[in-house]
Amino acid sequence: MKQVIIIGGGVTGVLSAWELARAGHAVTLVEARALGNGSSSRSAAAIRAQFGVPSTVRGLVYAERFFRDWTRTFPQSQPCFKENGYLFLYNYAADPEAIRRTVELQRAAGLAEVEFLDKAGVDERWPYLDTIGVASASWCPRDGFLFPSIIYQDGAEAARALGAAVVQNDAVVGAETSGGRAAAVRLASGRRIEGDVFVNATGFLANATSKLFGGRELPIKVERRYLYFLAGLKADSDWGLGLEEFPRLPMIVTPTGAYCRPDNAQLMTGWLQFARPAEAALDNQDEIEPGYGLGLGEYGPAVRKEIAQVLPAVEDMGKIAAATSGFYDTTPDHNPLFGYDGKVENLIHAVGLSGHGVMHAPFSALIVAELVGRGRDAASLELPSGLGPVDLRLFALDRAFDRCEGMVI
Numbered sequence: 001m002k003q004v005i006i007i008g009g010g011v012t013g014v015l016s017a018w019e020l021a022r023a024g025h026a027v028t029l030v031e032a033r034a035l036g037n038g039s040s041s042r043s044a045a046a047i048r049a050q051f052g053v054p055s056t057v058r059g060l061v062y063a064e065r066f067f068r069d070w071t072r073t074f075p076q077s078q079p080c081f082k083e084n085g086y087l088f089l090y091n092y093a094a095d096p097e098a099i100r101r102t103v104e105l106q107r108a109a110g111l112a113e114v115e116f117l118d119k120a121g122v123d124e125r126w127p128y129l130d131t132i133g134v135a136s137a138s139w140c141p142r143d144g145f146l147f148p149s150i151i152y153q154d155g156a157e158a159a160r161a162l163g164a165a166v167v168q169n170d171a172v173v174g175a176e177t178s179g180g181r182a183a184a185v186r187l188a189s190g191r192r193i194e195g196d197v198f199v200n201a202t203g204f205l206a207n208a209t210s211k212l213f214g215g216r217e218l219p220i221k222v223e224r225r226y227l228y229f230l231a232g233l234k235a236d237s238d239w240g241l242g243l244e245e246f247p248r249l250p251m252i253v254t255p256t257g258a259y260c261r262p263d264n265a266q267l268m269t270g271w272l273q274f275a276r277p278a279e280a281a282l283d284n285q286d287e288i289e290p291g292y293g294l295g296l297g298e299y300g301p302a303v304r305k306e307i308a309q310v311l312p313a314v315e316d317m318g319k320i321a322a323a324t325s326g327f328y329d330t331t332p333d334h335n336p337l338f339g340y341d342g343k344v345e346n347l348i349h350a351v352g353l354s355g356h357g358v359m360h361a362p363f364s365a366l367i368v369a370e371l372v373g374r375g376r377d378a379a380s381l382e383l384p385s386g387l388g389p390v391d392l393r394l395f396a397l398d399r400a401f402d403r404c405e406g407m408v409i
């Protein structure tokens with residue numbers, strides 16, 4: 001049994017706290033503000049196991065099972081996963097054989113339900129989509145989207161029930177280290193907490209946290225991303241999308257990487273292109289920078305226009321009702337970083353989630369628990385329920401960053 005101090009109360013920190021408490025460790029989770037205060041509450045929260053690297057596919061198949069079984073594992077909670085499916089659309093520039101190969105790779109890695117579709121297949125299933133320019137697609141009905149606040153609130157409650165302590169509104173502001181080991185963290189309140197192992201789960205603030213320990217500089221780039229919300233349908237659309245069908249819309253990714261999905265009565269939309277690096281701090285997460293607002297010539301209407309090309313029913317959904325923003329912490333190969341710092345021997349980093357940290361959280365938590373249990377970096381991890389092995393070198397801090405995850409949006 002180890003005293004584990006987790007810094008950061010987003011989905012990664014919270015589910016790691018639960019997983020570690022379950023394994024019998026004495027866990028303290030420290031969050032600077034309220035749980036979910038970082039990217040976890042500002043996310044599109046889509047989930048898919050459609051990735052390009054087998055270990056990630058397996059890990060996400062595990063995560064989808066975990067979220068599907070959520071109320072069985074946490075009977076006090078409520079469902080946190082809406083399985084509406086996830087549809088990637090491709091244009092003629094994308095090589096259909098490469099897409100087919102990726103689908104085969106995903107199936108071989110355990111995602112049995114994923115399918116390759118041609119244009120006719122898309123037209124048949126989603127007659128309300130305008131598929132001019134669409135040549136092929138990949139589709140998985142077991143994917144969908146999540147409700148992050150249920151995950152970090154009820155996940156923290158479950159960790160507490162197993163004996164974990166959850167500290168909120170008290171930031172870690174310093175660390176005591178000697179001889180290359182950390183002994184304790186200091187909080188803004190003046191409190192000092194000793195530990196055997198420290199886990200950095202501070203998302204886009206990962207490097208600031210590493211610095212407090214005298215740890216390594218992590219290869220993370222922080223970018224801002226925006227979400228725009230349309231009012232949704234008030235009546236059946238002239239473009240073939242019915243009111244009844246609207247809540248069942250899948251997550252749709254257009255050939256240019258713009259995406260949308262239903263969010264209660266609204267349509268959530270986003271697009272990664274053009275969003276530029278920002279100075280990232282806890283206090284400016286909600287800032288809408290000039291050019292990214294809702295006016296003519298700004299980014300919001302451009303995203304709406306892009307989605308409307310594929311989902312013309314957007315024309316019946318009115319103007320953009322709201323915009324939100326948050327930060328992405330991305331690595332050079334878009335795979336996360338999980339491992340011991342090296343400079344500080346008992347500091348673990350669980351960061352760099354590269355825009356897929358909500359869906360990854362149960363898998364992240366398993367990896368963190370494995371690292372804590374072993375007391376050193378590990379090359380592989382055997383997933384529960386016969387889901388197979390995961391190559392943890394994919395996430396190692398010292399990797400070459402040459403096995404890129406191509407399926408990112």
Ligand SMILES: Cc1cc2nc3c(=O)[nH]c(=O)nc-3n(C[C@H](O)[C@H](O)[C@H](O)COP(=O)(O)OP(=O)(O)OC[C@H]3O[C@@H](n4cnc5c(N)ncnc54)[C@H](O)[C@@H]3O)c2cc1C
Nearest residue numbers: 008010012032038039040043044046172203326357358359
């Ligand atoms: C617009 C947008 C869309 C996204 N879409 C998706 C998506 O569709 N699917 C998906 O899976 N992911 C998506 N993501 C990414 C996802 O939100 C993140 O990868 C995920 O939330 C990261 O979780 P985390 O717990 O690692 O970090 P965070 O949620 O950022 O949590 C880190 C926590 O650390 C705390 N903290 C920082 N410094 C300190 C300190 N010194 N002391 C104590 N606490 C500290 C912060 O307050 C914060 O709560 C999206 C993100 C954005 C912004």
